Amino acid sequence: MARIAFIGLGNMGGGMAANLAKAGHDVRAFDLSSEALERARTAGCLPVESAAEAAEDAEAIVTMLPAGRHVEAVYADLFAANILPTTLLIDCSTIDVATAKRVAETALANGITAVDAPVSGGIGAANAGTLTFMVGGTDAGFAEAKPILAAMGQAVIHAGGNGTGQAAKIANNMLLGATMVATCEAFLLAEKLGLDAQTFYDISSVSSGQSWSMTRYCPVPGVGPDTPADHEYQGGFATALMLKDLKLAAEAASGARADTPMGTKAAELYQRFADDGQGGLDFSAIIKMLRG
Structure with missing residues (x-):
């Protein structure tokens, strides 16, 4: 050891x-x-x-x-x-x-x-040793790091040269942030149209609208697996940290001249939520702001 x-x-x-x-x-x-x-x-x-x-x-x-x-x-x-x-x-x-x-x-x-x-996975995965690591570095560096990272996670993936681990992380979290906003919007629309949240989950979780934000991290309390939504949005991945990652993605997109309108809009929404004093809540709590 x-x-x-x-x-x-x-x-x-x-x-x-x-x-x-x-x-x-x-x-x-x-x-x-x-x-x-x-x-x-x-x-x-x-x-x-x-x-x-x-x-x-x-x-x-x-x-x-x-x-x-x-x-x-x-x-x-x-x-x-x-x-x-x-x-x-x-x-x-x-x-x-x-x-x-x-x-x-x-x-x-x-x-x-x-x-x-x-890493990807949040506090629960960090404690449980089930994180995903996205690694940027040489082949030799990755080979040396892998057994150490494997003691802390369930997946260790070589993304490429130095910096590509960070590139993978911010692109992934931009996708997660935008997907969570869309998932929250969908639940709220279903509610306004008279559809029960559990019924909508049962349908969407096995249909084309299925996503990790829906089936693994549902933003509605009492629906799907246990998530921060079932604990008043405590724990999990803080809104302030999601906003940090979305800003990093926006910075990287600007430097690479990549058009990311959904990522940009997600950042704007999470900025509003954080500015309202909610930065410490899990990022799925943005459903509270969207509910109005």
């Missing part, structure tokens, strides 16, 4: 680090939150006082941070600390493609291999 540094123990990172420890890895964990460090200790990790201390003699360093600037700052500290040239850098944050490529190039210039490996 490997010695692994894990930096960033938030809602997602905490469960991921715990699963690495559960798999038998020697996990040195760091976060600015003392509460997060204590949870990591309870989960079998060794809390440390800095990213540099976590990285000492580590075979792999996993980061799960809020934004690209945080990843760049941590990587700069790690390079300054002279981490081992054999250390593998695995960034599981969701950040912009340009930064993902830039930090990988900086790592390479320091003789170090880096991959971007953002």
